C-alpha cells in the first residue's frame with residue numbers, strides 16, 4: 599500500500615502554558631491544493647512549522663511519505679518545500695545568487711545546480727530578473743522567488759504560509775495562478791485567514807480555530823455546507839432601506855450604490871424567494887440577486903452551532 603503524502607496524528611503544541619494547537623490530525627493523499635483556513639492566532643503557522651520540522655511538537659506525529667519527521671528529519675525534510683510567513687529572502691543577493699545558495703542548502707549535486715536554478719526561475723516567471731537584487735523586486739516577484747526556493751529540490755509537498763498576504767490584487771491573482779501551476783504535479787498546503795482566498799485556490803479545506811480543526815473536507819462540500827447569510831441585489835427601482843428592513847428575517851441593509859444593496863438575513867429564512875416575490879408585487883424591478891457566504895466569524899459560529907458533527911464523522 600502506498601504511504602500518504604502527509605499524515606499528521608494527534609498534534610499538540612504549547613509554547614508556554616496554553617495550547618497553541620490541540621489534537622490536529624489530517625492526511626493528504628493526492629496532488630492539488632489544500633487550504634488551511636483560520637483567523638489570526640488560530641494555529642496555522644504553528645501547524646505548518648511543525649509539519650515542516652521547523653518547530654518540535656509537544657505531542658503527536660508528523661509523517662511525510664511514511665517518514666517520521668522526529669525520527670528522520672533529514673529524510674522527511676527532503677520531501678518538503680516551505681515558504682514561511684516571512685519569506686527567508688536575502689535582499690542584498692541577486693535572484694541567481696540566492697537560488698544557487700538555496701540549491702546548495704538543499705544538497706542538490708553541484709553539476710545539477712545551474713539547471714535546477716534555471717528550471718525554477720522559468721517555472722516561477724523570474725528568469726528576466728536573474729541579476730536583479732531581491733531587495734529591488736516588487737512584493738509579488740519576491741513571493742515568486744520565495745516559491746522558487748521552495749520547489750528547487752522538486753519536493754512532493756510544498757507548504758506556503760499566507761503566501762498572498764500583503765500583495766496587491768493583481769499580484770494576488772498572479773501568485774495564485776503560479777501556486778495552481780506548481781500544484782499540478784505535487785501537493786500544496788496553503789494557509790490564509792481570508793475565506794475567498796482559500797475558495798479561489800484550493801480543492802480541499804481544513805479550517806482551524808482556537809488551535810483545533812473545526813472542518814475538513816472538499817471545498818465543494820464546504821461551500822454546500824455553509825449556508826448563505828447575505829445577498830447583493832441590483833434593482834432598477836429599489837425601495838428605501840427601511841422597507842427592506844421591515845421584511846421578516848432581514849437583519850441588516852446596506853446600500854452599496856443607488857441601485858445595489860447588500861442584505862444580511864437570518865440563515866433559516868427562505869429570503870431569496872421572498873425578495874423575488876416582493877419585488878414583483880412592489881415593482882422594484884429586480885435585475886440580479888447573488889447569495890453570499892458569511893464572514894469567517896459567522897462561519898465559525900455556524901459550524902459551532904452544528905457542533906462540528908461533520909468533522910467528528912470524518
Ligand SMILES: Nc1ncnc2c1ncn2[C@@H]1O[C@H](COP(=O)(O)OP(=O)(O)OP(=O)(O)O)[C@@H](O)[C@H]1O
Nearest residue numbers: 613614618636637638639640641642643644645791
Ligand atoms: N513563539 C510563540 N510564543 C508564544 N506563543 C506563540 C508563539 N507563536 C505563536 N504563539 C501563539 O500560539 C497561537 C497560535 O499562533 P499561530 O501563529 O500558529 O496562529 P496563526 O493562525 O498562524 O495566526 P497568524 O495568521 O496571526 O500568524 C496564538 O495564540 C499565538 O499567540
